[in-house]
Amino acid sequence: xxxxxxxxxxxxxxxxxxxxxxxxxxxxxxxxxxxxxxxxxxxxxxxxxxxxxxxxxxxxxxxxxxxxxxxxxxxxxxxxxxxxxxxxxxxxxxxxxxxxxxxxxxxxxxxxxxxxxxxxxxxxxxxxxxxxxxxxxxxxxxxxxxxxxxxxxxxxxxxxxxxxxxxxxxxxxxxxxxxxxxxxxxxxxxxxxxxxxxxxxxxxxxxxxxxxxxxxxxxxxxxxxxxxxxxxx
Amino acid sequence: xxxxxxxxxxxxxxxxxxxxxxxxxxxxxxxxxxxxxxxxxxxxxxxxxxxxxxxxxxxxxxxxxxxxxxxxxxxxxxxxxxxxxxxxxxxxxxxxxxxxxxxxxxxxxxxxxxxxxxxxxxxxxxxxxxxxxxxxxxxxxxxxxxxxxxxxxxxxxxxxxxxxxxxxxxxxxxxxxxxxxxxxxxxxxxxxxxxxxxxxxxxxxxxxxxxxxxxxxxxxxxxxxxxxxxxxxxxxxxxxxxxxxxxxxxxxxxxxxxxxxxxxxxxxxxxxxxxxxxxxxxxxxxxxxxxxxxxxxxxxxxxxxxxx
Numbered sequence: 001x002x003x004x005x006x007x008x009x010x011x012x013x014x015x016x017x018x019x020x021x022x023x024x025x026x027x028x029x030x031x032x033x034x035x036x037x038x039x040x041x042x043x044x045x046x047x048x049x050x051x052x053x054x055x056x057x058x059x060x061x062x063x064x065x066x067x068x069x070x071x072x073x074x075x076x077x078x079x080x081x082x083x084x085x086x087x088x089x090x091x092x093x094x095x096x097x098x099x100x101x102x103x104x105x106x107x108x109x110x111x112x113x114x115x116x117x118x119x120x121x122x123x124x125x126x127x128x129x130x131x132x133x134x135x136x137x138x139x140x141x142x143x144x145x146x147x148x149x150x151x152x153x154x155x156x157x158x159x160x161x162x163x164x165x166x167x168x169x170x171x172x173x174x175x176x177x178x179x180x181x182x183x184x185x186x187x188x189x190x191x192x193x194x195x196x197x198x199x200x201x202x203x204x205x206x207x208x209x210x211x212x213x214x215x216x217x218x219x220x221x222x223x224x225x226x227x228x229x230x231x232x233x
Numbered sequence: 234x235x236x237x238x239x240x241x242x243x244x245x246x247x248x249x250x251x252x253x254x255x256x257x258x259x260x261x262x263x264x265x266x267x268x269x270x271x272x273x274x275x276x277x278x279x280x281x282x283x284x285x286x287x288x289x290x291x292x293x294x295x296x297x298x299x300x301x302x303x304x305x306x307x308x309x310x311x312x313x314x315x316x317x318x319x320x321x322x323x324x325x326x327x328x329x330x331x332x333x334x335x336x337x338x339x340x341x342x343x344x345x346x347x348x349x350x351x352x353x354x355x356x357x358x359x360x361x362x363x364x365x366x367x368x369x370x371x372x373x374x375x376x377x378x379x380x381x382x383x384x385x386x387x388x389x390x391x392x393x394x395x396x397x398x399x400x401x402x403x404x405x406x407x408x409x410x411x412x413x414x415x416x417x418x419x420x421x422x423x424x425x426x427x428x429x430x431x432x433x434x435x436x437x438x439x440x441x442x443x444x445x446x447x448x449x450x451x452x453x454x455x456x457x458x459x460x461x462x463x464x465x466x467x468x469x470x471x472x473x474x475x476x477x478x479x480x481x482x483x484x485x486x487x488x489x490x491x492x493x494x495x496x497x498x499x500x501x502x503x504x505x506x507x508x509x510x511x512x513x514x515x516x517x518x519x520x521x522x523x524x525x526x527x528x529x530x531x532x533x534x535x536x537x538x539x540x541x
Contacts, residue, residue, distance in 0.1 A: 048429060074431035086426040088419045099419050102412065102432050150431065 001026045001154055001185050002047065007056035007066075009039075009046045016042040018209040019056070024154070024187050029180050031188045031196040031217065033230055034206035040189040041083050043206065044156045047187075048073055048080060060154070075103060079152035083159050083189075085143040089132030093123055096131045096142050100149030109149075116145040119175065137168035144175065154185045161192045173199055193230040197221040205230075236380040243384050244502045250390045250459070252498020253397035257452035258475035259482065259490035260404065261321075261445025267421045267485035268441045271337060274344040275324055277472015278351035279446045283317040283453025284463045285359055288366050290316075302369060313454050314447045320351075321446020322439055330435065348468075355465040363464045366457045389459045400451055401491055404444070408487060417441060421485070470514070474501075477521040483534025492532060 002024040009017040016039045024030045034040050046053050047060075050070045058066040065073050074080070079100070087096050094113075101112045117124040120141045126134060131142055140160055147155055157176070161169040169192070177199050180186050190196035197203050200217035205226065213220070220226050258280050265273045290312045294305050328347045332340045373387035408414040419427045420437045428434045456471075457463050474497060482493025497517060504516040524531060 050425065050429065070428050071431050071433050074429055080429050082426065082429065086423055088422045088426070090422065091415070091418060095415050095418075098412075099415060099427070099430055099432070102416060102430060146430070 001061060002187065003057075003059045004043075004047070005057045005059075007043075007046060007053045007058060009042055009051065009053045011042070011051070016209055017046060017053070020206070020209070020211055022204050022211060022214070024185060026185055027180070027183065028201045029176065029186045029188060029199055029217075031190055031200035031203045032206055033190055033193040033196060033203060033220075033226075035230075036191065038206045039209040040191075040206055041158055042209075044080065044082075044158050044187070044189055047156060048078065074150075077150075077153035078156065079147035079150050079154075080156040081140075081143045081147045081158065081160055083162065085139050087131040087139055087142055087146075090130055092128050093131050093134070093142055094127040096146050097123070097127075097149050100146035101151075104150075112149045112151065115151075116148055119148070119178070120145050137164050137171075140164060140168070140172060144172070148179070148184075152184060154187065155179065157186065157188045159190060159192075160188075161190065161195060169195060193226070194221070197226075236382045239377050239379050239382050239384050240506065244506045245499065246384070246386055246390060247506075248499035248502030249495065250393050250498070251502055252478075252495035253393050254452045254456055254471070254494075255475045255478040255497050256491045256494025257397055257400065257448045257455075258471065259478040259494045260487060261449050262476050262479040263482070263484055263487060263490040264417075264441050264445050266479070267487075268417060268424075268438055269329070269333075271329070271340045272344065272476065273324075273329075273442075273445070274341070274472070275328070275347035275351060276445065276449060277468035277470075277475070278348050278355075279317060279321050279324070279468070280449040280453045280456075280471060280475075281463075281465065281468030282320050282351065282355060283313055283446075283450030284457040284467065285355055285364075285453075286316045286450070287313040287454035287457050288364060288463060291366070291369070305369065310451070310454060313450045317450030317453070318443045318446045321442045321449070324351075325439060325442040330438075348472075352465050352468070359465070361465065363462050366461045366463060368461055369458060389455075393455045393459060396451065396455060400448060404448070404487070407444075413437065413440060474517055477517060479531075480521055481524050481531055483531025486531065486533045489531055489533035496532075 005021050007017055007020045008015060020043060032040055032043065045051070047058060048070050049066065049068055053066050056066065057064055060078065088099065097113060097116060098109060101109045104112060122138060123141055123145055126138060131139065134142065144160065160172050173195055176186060176188065188196055188200065197217045197220050203215065203217050203220045204211050205213040215223065258276065261276045262273060265271065287309050290309045291305060294308060299305060299308065324347055328343045329340050332343055370388050370392065373385055376384040408417065416427065416432050417437050417440065420432065420434050424434050475494065478493035478497040479490045481497060482489025482491070497520065500520055501513045501517050505513045508516065
């Protein structure tokens with residue numbers, strides 16, 4: 001569904017990705033783990049051409065998208081739950097969700113809302129509250145719901161566990177599995193390697209802008225080097 | 234009623250009239266600042282162009298024999314809005330969009346250049362002299378009588394207040410309820426994220442310039458009808474005053490621009506009456522300095538960005 005080949009991305013003079021190749025297949029949960037500053041978020045943003053890669057190819061559903069406008073990619077079945085959630089704080093929860101389905105017809109939007117409220121009932125209760133007043137966990141659900149509003153085929157998630165209580169993290173991760181079971185392909189970037197590998201079909205390890213290891217989720221979970229570097233033991 | 238009270242009420246009426254004009258123009262400054270963080274110093278010129286276009290449209294309508302007043306006013310309003318909006322749209326495309334992402338002084342300089350260009354362009358196209366506009370609506374009401382003083386409310390003043398109010402309500406509904414209005418608030422808060430939702434942020438920015446220009450066009454038409462005199466430089470001082478109004482209300486806040494415009498109009502009207510007409514600009518810009526010194530976020534300015 002998504003394939004990156006020899007992707008290089010620069011921020012000014014800094015080369016953040018130094019030739020990354022990876023693949024996400026239809027229906028998979030694929031996770032990308034790595035330390036702070038390894039280039040994980042850059043990689044997700046590069047998929048959205050924000051910024052576009054300096055070289056290499058990105059194909060989504062068989063089509064080259066690496067030089068495509070961000071807005072166009074995001075209208076072709078890709079959605080992102082960005083790092084730090086990035087809700088529109090002074091807008092209501094409902095408005096945040098509606099913006100996720102900006103191009104849907106009114107009827108589709110009603111359906112999309114019902115679908116998101118079905119998965120996150122708390123958001124229905126909170127729909128008229130300003131998004132900035134919600135707790136961290138609820139905000140993460142809004143960000144998740146906003147991405148689902150566009151009925152994505154490929155969902156990019158950047159550290160959905162960041163700053164959340166363990167119980168909330170468990171809820172979010174079981175929701176990720178549920179969404180995948182409903183047919184959405186998921187590419188998950190996480191520092192919380194343990195949780196991510198536990199639900200992932202496959203995983204990649206990114207270090208200093210390069211993929212250093214790739215294997216199935218459970219293999220990585222039991223890999224001794226990974227254990228030492230990323231799993232705290 | 235005593236003469237003092239009547240005079241006081243008269244100043245409120247005059248102040249509201251002037252304030253309506255400032256408010257209409259201030260919205261253009263505040264919306265553009267809210268969405269791309271720059272002061273569009275060519276916005277005063279857009280208002281001036283609006284006034285010129287309304288004169289041309291009225292003359293053209295008279296030439297083809299349309300003279301029924303309500304029809305003339307409605308057609309003039311529509312045509313002025315459409316043509317002036319095109320100018321607003323073009324200014325953004327030509328002078329600001331190519332500079333997006335540059336240092337913030339760069340589009341500012343471009344804006345000043347655009348302002349000078351538009352003034353001279355109108356001067357060449359329309360002549361450097363003042364152009365008089367035929368008074369389409371004259372007359373008014375008189376109230377009260379104390380010591381020979383009467384309150385005078387012209388029909389034009391009432392029209393200015395009502396038209397302004399109507400456009401404020403329309404704009405508020407548009408921003409709060411419509412899809413594009415929601416998107417424009419989203420783009421103002423986090424342009425990159427709005428783009429990541431598939432929203433064409435350049436298009437939303439264009440729409441913002443068009444709305445600002447449309448409201449400035451309304452102001453230009455109303456001022457032309459009210460004062461009857463237009464020249465290529467009316468945009469400069471009024472633009473600065475409207476900018477002051479936007480800062481007073483809190484730059485980036487639409488209700489703030491409305492409030493700031495009305496307040497500044499009142500301040501000017503009262504200082505003209507009780508100090509001296511000579512000092513009205515001094516007082517208006519003193520307000521700007523005081524706001525910047527003591528309350529830089531303005532009366533209704535956004536508090537510090539919330540941590541999300």
